[in-house]
Amino acid sequence: MRIGELARRSGLSRDTLRFYERQGLIRSGPGPDNTNSYRDYPEDALITLEQVADAQAAGISIAELVMLLGQLEAADPDSFDGEAFLQDRIDEVEARIVRAERFLDSLKQAKAALAAPPVLR
Amino acid sequence: MRIGELARRSGLSRDTLRFYERQGLIRSGPGPDNTNSYRDYPEDALITLEQVADAQAAGISIAELVMLLGQLEAADPDSFDGEAFLQDRIDEVEARIVRAERFLDSLKQAKAALAAPPVLR
DNA sequence: CAAAACCATGGAGTTAAGTCAACGGTTTTG
DNA sequence: CAAAACCGTTGACTTAACTCCATGGTTTTG
Numbered sequence: 001m002r003i004g005e006l007a008r009r010s011g012l013s014r015d016t017l018r019f020y021e022r023q024g025l026i027r028s029g030p031g032p033d034n035t036n037s038y039r040d041y042p043e044d045a046l047i048t049l050e051q052v053a054d055a056q057a058a059g060i061s062i063a064e065l066v067m068l069l070g071q072l073e074a075a076d077p078d079s080f081d082g083e084a085f086l087q088d089r090i091d092e093v094e095a096r097i098v099r100a101e102r103f104l105d106s107l108k109q110a111k112a113a114l115a116a117p118p119v120l121r
Numbered sequence: 122m123r124i125g126e127l128a129r130r131s132g133l134s135r136d137t138l139r140f141y142e143r144q145g146l147i148r149s150g151p152g153p154d155n156t157n158s159y160r161d162y163p164e165d166a167l168i169t170l171e172q173v174a175d176a177q178a179a180g181i182s183i184a185e186l187v188m189l190l191g192q193l194e195a196a197d198p199d200s201f202d203g204e205a206f207l208q209d210r211i212d213e214v215e216a217r218i219v220r221a222e223r224f225l226d227s228l229k230q231a232k233a234a235l236a237a238p239p240v241l242r
Numbered sequence: 243c244a245a246a247a248c249c250a251t252g253g254a255g256t257t258a259a260g261t262c263a264a265c266g267g268t269t270t271t272g
Numbered sequence: 273c274a275a276a277a278c279c280g281t282t283g284a285c286t287t288a289a290c291t292c293c294a295t296g297g298t299t300t301t302g
Contacts, residue, residue: 002248002249003248003249003250004248004249013290013291014248014249015290015291015292016290016291018250018251019289019290019291023289035298037249037250037297037298037299038248038250038298038299051224051227054220054221054223054224054227056220056289057180057216057217057218057220057221058220058221058224058225059178060224061288061289062288062289063288068228068231072231082235083232083235083236086228086231086232086235087232089228090225090228090229093221093224093225093228095178096221097218097221097222099174099175099177099178099179100175100178100179100180100214100217100218100221102175103175103178103179103214104179104211104214104215104218106172106175107210107211107214108211110189110192110193110207111204111207111208111211114203114207115204123279124278124279124280125277125278134260134261135278136260136262137259137260137261139281140259140261144259156268158267158268158279158280159268159269159278159279159280160279160280182258182259183258183259184258
């Protein structure tokens with residue numbers, strides 16, 4: 001599909017998609033009839049973009065994500081210590097989730113307090 | 122306590138603390154003997170800073186956090202619709218946690234795959 | 243086939259959250 | 273009391289992640 005469709009379907013801007021492609025997060029090939037004038041994205045770019053959004057929500061930067069993607073698809077365990085790198089990200093993300101959940105609780109408590117009958121305040 | 126101690130105990134830089142104070146996230150009073158030369162932070166600034174870190178992990182910006190803090194301590198429910206605002210933040214944070222957890226699962230699966238005996242790959 | 247709609251590239255600009263440097267005043271300490 | 277250790281302010285700078293703009297080429301459509 002072309003960039004406009006991907007933008008519409010992903011909710012991202014065309015500029016963002018081109019930016020992501022420059023960063024190496026998504027890839028596009030030459031068009032269907034091999035005219036190379038417009039980018040052509042595969043259907044699964046949408047899935048990749050969802051994963052990118054997940055990673056960002058988890059506090060992973062684009063640079064880190066590019067490294068992770070490289071790790072995962074290289075699947076070359078002898079290259080360097082990708083396992084330790086992965087474990088570090090796992091620890092980071094877990095810590096972040098703990099913090100986010102703690103904050104979520106505060107928000108909920110605050111809301112409950114606001115919603116309570118004024119006499120209780 | 123003075124800024125150096127707060128920095129050491131919170132793990133943040135003095136510059137960051139002054140920046141947070143300018144933004145309205147923490148407050149300092151005049152020193153103990155009322156000499157006003159150095160900032161003096163109350164003990165509970167440390168707690169506030171933990172909450173700030175939690176909020177940031179939850180994807181809340183400083184500007185939003187300042188509004189939230191205002192909401193919470195005003196506790197003036199008739200002012201404007203703070204309840205709706207709170208609910209919006211709650212929804213956002215929950216969505217973010219869902220994404221982060223999904224990403225965490227991917228990371229764990231990737232690690233398991235790497236750790237598996239090569240014959241399985 | 244011409245207008246409308248779409249796309250590419252390059253480069254500059256923006257925002258959030260800090261970070262750094264320079265310069266000078268204040269407190270503490272041996 | 274002088275040196276060392278701290279602190280304050282101002283303003284410029286940095287980084288990440290976009291976003292915008294200008295200019296010009298390509299596809300689609302009526």
